[in-house]
Amino acid sequence: MNIDACKAALAHLDIEERDTAITAASRDFFWYSPVLKARLDHVVADFVVRPKNEAEVIEVLKTCYAHDVPVTTRGAGTGNYGQAMPLAGGCVMHLRHMDKVKEVNPGRVVCEPGVLLKDLDAHCQEDSGQELRMFSSTWSTATIGGFIAGGSGGVGSVHWGSLRDLGNIIRLRVVTMEEKPRVLEFRGEELARVSHAYGTNGIITELELPLAPAYDWTGIFVAADDFGTAMAFADELANEDGILLKIASVYEAPIAHSYFQRVKPHVGEGTNLVGLMVAPQSMDAFLTFLNRRPDCTMIYRSDDHDWPRHPGPVFEYGWNHTTLRALKFDSSITYLQVRYAFPEHRELIEKIRADFSPEVLQHLEAIRQNGKIGFAGLSLVKFTTEERLDEIIRLHEEAGALIFNPHRYTLEEGGRQHADPTQLNFKREADPKGLLNPGKMIAWDDPDWTYEKMYAYPQMRAAE
Amino acid sequence: MNIDACKAALAHLDIEERDTAITAASRDFFWYSPVLKARLDHVVADFVVRPKNEAEVIEVLKTCYAHDVPVTTRGAGTGNYGQAMPLAGGCVMHLRHMDKVKEVNPGRVVCEPGVLLKDLDAHCQEDSGQELRMFSSTWSTATIGGFIAGGSGGVGSVHWGSLRDLGNIIRLRVVTMEEKPRVLEFRGEELARVSHAYGTNGIITELELPLAPAYDWTGIFVAADDFGTAMAFADELANEDGILLKIASVYEAPIAHSYFQRVKPHVGEGTNLVGLMVAPQSMDAFLTFLNRRPDCTMIYRSDDHDWPRHPGPVFEYGWNHTTLRALKFDSSITYLQVRYAFPEHRELIEKIRADFSPEVLQHLEAIRQNGKIGFAGLSLVKFTTEERLDEIIRLHEEAGALIFNPHRYTLEEGGRQHADPTQLNFKREADPKGLLNPGKMIAWDDPDWTYEKMYAYPQMRAAE
Numbered sequence: 039m040n041i042d043a044c045k046a047a048l049a050h051l052d053i054e055e056r057d058t059a060i061t062a063a064s065r066d067f068f069w070y071s072p073v074l075k076a077r078l079d080h081v082v083a084d085f086v087v088r089p090k091n092e093a094e095v096i097e098v099l100k101t102c103y104a105h106d107v108p109v110t111t112r113g114a115g116t117g118n119y120g121q122a123m124p125l126a127g128g129c130v131m132h133l134r135h136m137d138k139v140k141e142v143n144p145g146r147v148v149c150e151p152g153v154l155l156k157d158l159d160a161h162c163q164e165d166s167g168q169e170l171r172m173f174s175s176t177w178s179t180a181t182i183g184g185f186i187a188g189g190s191g192g193v194g195s196v197h198w199g200s201l202r203d204l205g206n207i208i209r210l211r212v213v214t215m216e217e218k219p220r221v222l223e224f225r226g227e228e229l230a231r232v233s234h235a236y237g238t239n240g241i242i243t244e245l246e247l248p249l250a251p252a253y254d255w256t257g258i259f260v261a262a263d264d265f266g267t268a269m270a271f272a273d274e275l276a277n278e279d280g281i282l283l284k285i286a287s288v289y290e291a292p293i294a295h296s297y298f299q300r301v302k303p304h305v306g307e308g309t310n311l312v313g314l315m316v317a318p319q320s321m322d323a324f325l326t327f328l329n330r331r332p333d334c335t336m337i338y339r340s341d342d343h344d345w346p347r348h349p350g351p352v353f354e355y356g357w358n359h360t361t362l363r364a365l366k367f368d369s370s371i372t373y374l375q376v377r378y379a380f381p382e383h384r385e386l387i388e389k390i391r392a393d394f395s396p397e398v399l400q401h402l403e404a405i406r407q408n409g410k411i412g413f414a415g416l417s418l419v420k421f422t423t424e425e426r427l428d429e430i431i432r433l434h435e436e437a438g439a440l441i442f443n444p445h446r447y448t449l450e451e452g453g454r455q456h457a458d459p460t461q462l463n464f465k466r467e468a469d470p471k472g473l474l475n476p477g478k479m480i481a482w483d484d485p486d487w488t489y490e491k492m493y494a495y496p497q498m499r500a501a502e
Numbered sequence: 503m504n505i506d507a508c509k510a511a512l513a514h515l516d517i518e519e520r521d522t523a524i525t526a527a528s529r530d531f532f533w534y535s536p537v538l539k540a541r542l543d544h545v546v547a548d549f550v551v552r553p554k555n556e557a558e559v560i561e562v563l564k565t566c567y568a569h570d571v572p573v574t575t576r577g578a579g580t581g582n583y584g585q586a587m588p589l590a591g592g593c594v595m596h597l598r599h600m601d602k603v604k605e606v607n608p609g610r611v612v613c614e615p616g617v618l619l620k621d622l623d624a625h626c627q628e629d630s631g632q633e634l635r636m637f638s639s640t641w642s643t644a645t646i647g648g649f650i651a652g653g654s655g656g657v658g659s660v661h662w663g664s665l666r667d668l669g670n671i672i673r674l675r676v677v678t679m680e681e682k683p684r685v686l687e688f689r690g691e692e693l694a695r696v697s698h699a700y701g702t703n704g705i706i707t708e709l710e711l712p713l714a715p716a717y718d719w720t721g722i723f724v725a726a727d728d729f730g731t732a733m734a735f736a737d738e739l740a741n742e743d744g745i746l747l748k749i750a751s752v753y754e755a756p757i758a759h760s761y762f763q764r765v766k767p768h769v770g771e772g773t774n775l776v777g778l779m780v781a782p783q784s785m786d787a788f789l790t791f792l793n794r795r796p797d798c799t800m801i802y803r804s805d806d807h808d809w810p811r812h813p814g815p816v817f818e819y820g821w822n823h824t825t826l827r828a829l830k831f832d833s834s835i836t837y838l839q840v841r842y843a844f845p846e847h848r849e850l851i852e853k854i855r856a857d858f859s860p861e862v863l864q865h866l867e868a869i870r871q872n873g874k875i876g877f878a879g880l881s882l883v884k885f886t887t888e889e890r891l892d893e894i895i896r897l898h899e900e901a902g903a904l905i906f907n908p909h910r911y912t913l914e915e916g917g918r919q920h921a922d923p924t925q926l927n928f929k930r931e932a933d934p935k936g937l938l939n940p941g942k943m944i945a946w947d948d949p950d951w952t953y954e955k956m957y958a959y960p961q962m963r964a965a966e
């Protein structure tokens with residue numbers, strides 16, 4: 039790796055050389071995990087480059103290839119698993135300048151990867167009353183490229199399922215890391231090569247995504263004394279085919295009282311909360327549904343309330359924002375990512391809750407999976423030791439819940455614990471030197487790995 | 503009943519007096535059923551009046567009330583159960599002049615009842631790229647008022663569920679049949695009073711409905727040799743959360759070959775057909791889904807085909823248009839309306855098919871019910887006798903399928919075989935003399951009826 043020669047060759051581009059800025063651009067939200075915090079805190083790139091267009095991306099990749107410099111791509115660095123962190127140092131390629139929206143048509147948009155989710159939505163709304171089908175709860179800070187390469191779904195998944203479901207990405211344009219980088223266009227089955235691949239096998243330079251109609255969603259909080267009542271409320275509401283929702287979250291007591299500062303004055307310690315975004319044309323039907331459930335009380339609706347302090351968008355309580363809010367009050371909190379699949383989802387959650395509450399508090403997001411509503415759990419965990427955390431995960435798995443471990447920085451360990459041959463095969467073609475986001479794909483580094491313990495990337499640069 | 507005095511009092515309105523026109527305006531598509539054909543063929547009104555606005559509707563109702571003249575409301579008369587037929591004679595109030603679209607907003611429209619579904623869609627499309635969430639397959643001929651008062655769902659129900667599901671109607675404005683007719687506005691729970699009430703307890707003069715985004719849907723036919731393969735294709739596709747559909751129909755062989763004239767050259771007798779409308783932004787994902795199923799072949803897509811004779815819109819093969827097409831070739835065909843509910847739907851259909859094919863051929867429409875995809879069946883039945891038809895129905899019910907009997911002209915017999923207290927109670931208030939669409943609500947005429955045999959309305963006017 040010849041950093042200096044590489045930097046010199048890229049000197050005409052927008053290069054960041056200030057140490058503090060390089061450090062900042064080398065980190066993401068890995069520190070949500072005490073496990074990752076202990077392992078990645080020192081990680082830092084050698085330099086940061088900010089290409090302005092695809093031609094410059096190609097130049098960066100080609101030059102880094104020539105000098106054997108690793109390249110870790112960065113959208114906004116809001117990932118939670120050290121995804122955007124340069125484990126082996128080298129170059130961070132920051133795509134913030136590539137933020138153009140190129141074309142909006144009925145039901146679809148074409149854009150560059152570096153546009154923020156909120157700016158993309160604003161553009162589509164302005165153009166033709168449309169918006170993304172789904173977005174990460176980091177809507178106001180994250181990029182669309184980072185969401186597709188690093189995310190899994192979010193606000194909107196209650197209607198449209200997950201990002202990886204057929205139809206939620208239309209086309210990706212990808213540059214490879216070779217002597218002569220190639221530019222490829224992926225559709226259909228090929229999308230799985232690079233979506234949720236953490237930029238380990240190609241850089242997305244253009245995206246075509248489906249759109250949904252934009253509505254002036256009403257944010258709602260509903261309170262219930264009983265956890266099962268709150269969970270049933272969200273589940274049954276999400277199963278109402280004529281009521282259009284964008285999010286349906288469930289927060290076990292005392293999450294709302296302990297961690298949701300502006301909600302706290304309106305709830306008790308025993309309040310279980312449901313957070314919702316309902317399309318305005320569905321509000322009458324929602325109120326009808328609500329009135330059938332006297333144990334549930336609407337305590338807030340964004341279009342008509344008297345809360346002295348506005349709580350902000352309801353979705354910024356959901357998905358991984360719940361963890362963020364909890365962390366602000368209690369730095370010993372961490373989280374899990376769980377899948378509770380239909381039809382046993384509610385039963386399984388009740389069982390796990392009986393076993394673990396309050397060490398693990400249930401935070402659920404209703405999502406569609408294979409056409410049925412189930413729950414994604416982003417449970418809040420009171421962290422004690424890594425051993426106990428591993429044990430909690432094991433017990434969840436034994437009970438029948440699927441865990442996506444957010445305390446690991448590799449694709450495999452954060453996913454289904456086995457190599458993804460589609461992604462691996464494409465990496466062989468597209469990144470023969472293994473320079474893209476190194477250390478994130480075990481199958482590349484150590485094909486015989488058995489997943490018995492946490493993987494430690496051997497080439498990780500040591501702290502200085 | 504004083505017809506002459508009533509007509510005289512309404513003489514300043516648009517009144518139809520020509521016998522042929524009155525006869526035409528007294529009939530609907532009841533003749534799909536040999537059972538109804540035998541009983542209703544002679545039914546005819548005394549006169550037809552065509553109000554131009556709500557004030558004229560009120561005048562008609564008030565005047566008819568004063569003269570004890572029954573009023574049967576007519577949209578376009580495409581109903582299948584004699585719904586719009588004046589069993590006791592009297593007045594047919596035809597709403598075709600009340601066809602104004604009053605207001606289109608994001609996600610909703612306000613309109614009069616007499617506008618045709620296709621005109622309403624065209625208006626919303628033109629205004630802001632929107633369209634109805636769902637429509638009857640009689641889109642080009644039926645009115646929105648008739649659809650809400652007489653229909654149940656249709657093209658769009660694969661995504662949005664049925665008309666009666668919470669959220670698929672926002673508001674109805676209704677005029678009562680009293681000495682002084684009242685004008686009422688219904689929302690939420692109150693909508694059930696008059697939706698699917700056949701105009702027996704109030705006349706809808708204005709509707710507010712939710713809208714969906716309008717797309718240039720691609721019509722598709724997929725062929726499979728095996729029925730189960732075709733059914734699984736439609737079911738699994740409808741469970742793909744990221745692929746946006748408007749319809750997914752299944753036609754057992756040899757329906758396509760025998761009855762779909764312009765499809766026939768492209769299929770064999772043994773071809774099972776799937777009819778689809780796919781949003782253009784979902785076409786790539788659809789093709790990906792298709793390619794995973796080598797036993798299914800796409801034989802037609804509306805945006806790219808070389809069929810010498812265009813088959814017309816794919817939805818005009820589905821819902822009750824299937825029956826219409828079959829009837830054109832074989833006048834002994836009639837049909838059933840069946841509900842096969844998730845999760846046993848496919849198993850139950852296979853069982854029923856094993857018992858009845860080819861006397862009963864499966865025609866299925868994928869629909870969402872309580873959040874899950876199931877099938878509505880509009881099975882084609884080779885009619886022999888009324889006894890055999892009743893037996894087929896009984897055997898379906900015994901097997902666990904829910905039947906909505908289309909060979910009956912009353913609300914109860916076409917539905918769940920019991921009185922609907924919401925509709926009955928509202929009729930007591932809104933139509934104290936029982937003059938609105940008489941003979942259609944058994945609970946009103948004969949509260950102790952036991953449903954052991956087919957109801958025969960005692961006041962039905964005899965043939966002349």
Ligand SMILES: Cc1cc2nc3c(=O)[nH]c(=O)nc-3n(C[C@H](O)[C@H](O)[C@H](O)COP(=O)(O)OP(=O)(O)OC[C@H]3O[C@@H](n4cnc5c(N)ncnc54)[C@H](O)[C@@H]3O)c2cc1C
Pocket residue numbers: 066067110111112113114115116117118121122133151173174175176179180181182183184185186187188189190191192193235236237238240241242243357358359362475
């Ligand atoms: C509070 C909070 C809430 C969150 N909520 C959600 C949520 O609801 N749903 C969800 O899915 N995630 C969520 N996340 C995780 C993360 O925010 C999202 O995945 C986000 O969309 C990532 O976008 P980013 O621009 O920050 O990407 P980054 O963190 O910069 O990058 C993410 C990954 O993508 C790669 N990458 C970025 N751009 C490209 C490109 N153009 N080509 C190839 N690879 C690329 C990076 O190398 C990295 O591996 C949340 C995180 C936080 C901190």
Ligand SMILES: Cc1cc2nc3c(=O)[nH]c(=O)nc-3n(C[C@H](O)[C@H](O)[C@H](O)COP(=O)(O)OP(=O)(O)OC[C@H]3O[C@@H](n4cnc5c(N)ncnc54)[C@H](O)[C@@H]3O)c2cc1C
Pocket residue numbers: 530531574575576577578579580581582585586597615637638639640643644645646647648649650651652653654655656657699700701702704705706707821822823826939
């Ligand atoms: C080929 C074919 C296909 C069909 N497909 C479908 C389908 O996909 N889905 C479906 O649901 N139905 C279907 N039907 C049945 C019927 O076409 C629909 O319900 C249609 O929408 C009725 O509209 P219309 O204007 O013809 O109503 P009409 O037949 O005129 O009236 C229907 C009922 O509503 C009452 N009514 C009409 N207007 C009002 C009003 N303003 N206020 C109060 N009551 C009123 C009438 O008195 C009558 O009882 C089909 C019928 C045919 C013949």
